[in-house]
Amino acid sequence: IFSLEEVSLHQQDIEKIQHLDKWCRELKILYLQNNLISRMENLGRLKKLEYLNLALNNIEVIENLEGCESLQKLDLTVNFIGRLSSVESLRHNVHLRELFLVGNPCSDYDGYRSYVVATLVQLQCLDGNEISRSERIRACQCLEEVRRRVMEQEEQQVWRREKEKRGDTGDSPKMTSTEEQQEEQEFWNTPCSFTPESRLEAHRHLEEKRRAMEKSKEKKPKPQRTLITEDGRVLNVNEAKLEFSLTEDEDNNQLLLDLTVYRHMDTSLLDVDIQPTYTRVSVKGKVFQLVLPVEVKPDSSVAQRSQTTGHLLLTMPRRLDVDPSRRPTLDLGSIVQRREVKDGRLEASQSSAPPAACRGGLSEAFVDDPEVPPLV
Structure with missing residues (x-):
């Protein structure tokens, strides 16, 4: 991006020029037409810029282009430039050859062309029409008179603009669907003056309608399907x-x-x-x-x-069931009934004497106490 020489950003609903003077220092051609830009700013560091197109925007004053040393062509068609005197800031752009101001309020001023031709002596073409040498001489001869008339018309234009700005209204309250339809028809059918505010209002109105339409088209998230019920039953x-x-x-x-x-x-x-x-x-x-x-x-x-x-x-x-015939069974006949205990003492078992082999393994000091129960 730092080595770009041409950038096209037209019809992007841009309201402010930013970052180009930092990121694109090598720019030679810049297209910014048909946006919502209200100020010419952050362009002074583009030393190599030769062509700047800012047509169809909301610009009211020509400014901040003194640093564009290589600027040769400037297109400001159909903006809201009422301060024609601001063209004097382009005197520093000595390489400027073509300028377009058609469609601006200042282009309707009496003496508009003569004033621009006499002010910008380096200019060769204005609004697509070549400037002849004789035209420049005549314009320079009557410059003072033309400047006076231009200043008077400029003051009137500034006063009208201030009045238009004061006439702006705030946001409208919320309405029902029927009222919204009526408001929509009135918005597009009611004539209004062509101003930067009206352009912004129309853009924001369309943006709100677009967002509302996108929101209505959004699919609601489906509820998560139940695979196993609360009581543990598995569903197909x-x-x-x-x-x-x-x-x-x-x-x-x-x-x-x-x-x-x-x-x-x-x-x-x-x-x-x-x-x-x-x-x-x-x-x-x-x-x-x-x-x-x-x-x-x-x-x-x-x-x-x-x-x-x-x-x-x-x-x-498949999980195989265990064979019942192989299960261990309990022999009820081998169960011996337990003798009752008398006076809390165990009765000695009348077991037979141990065999001779066992007695032979006992020590001589061993005493066979009949009251001690045998070890099992």
Whole structure:
């Protein structure tokens, strides 16, 4: 951007010139026509600028161009320049050859052309008409008289502009739809003076209508779909509206879910989640959820995609029930009834004496106390 020599920013609803003098020092051609610019500012550092187009804006005074040393052509067509005396600031632009002021209030002044021709001696063409040598001589001869007439008309124009500014009204209160329609018709059908304020008002009016239309077209966010109810019940959902088939493979004791996924869709856009009682597949953010008729093993399940049709096949082994015959049973006959305890003391068990092999392993100091219960 720092090396740009030509920039076109026309019809961008720009209200203020900014940053160009810092970012585009090499500019030679600058188009800023048909915007809402009210002041000529931040252009003084563009030393290489040769052509500046500010037609169809809201400029009222010619100013701040003294630093544009290379300026050769300046277009200010259809603006609101009433201070014709401000053209004297262009005397410093010694290379200025063409100037366009047609369509401005000052172009209707009596003596307008003579004043500009005599003031800017370096000018060669004004409003597309070449300046002859004889015309310049005549303009210089009557410059004082022409300047006096121009100043009088300029004061009247300034007074009218002040009156127009004081006549501006504030924002209107809120209205109903019917009142808005009536206001809309009155806004466009009521004649008004062509001023910078009227241009801004029309622009802001259109901008408000555009924003209101965009806001009305905005899609309201859809409520999030319920996949599992509050009581834990899983719902069947098919947001993607995909065809599917669920079959049972009795030979291999498994469930097969064939989901008709879009053939050319990338596999990275799929997300598969298999739970014991249901399966969930996300297809480009749209959920497909199906409740399974039997429990399956999520850890042993497999998801495969066909390279020819693009279908997604989920293979889910069924969870097998435990064989009741293999379950350990409780032998009721081996249960021994517990003896009752008398006086809080345990009765000694009348167990037989230990075998000789066991007694042989005891020390001689061992005393067999019959009141001590045997260790189990």
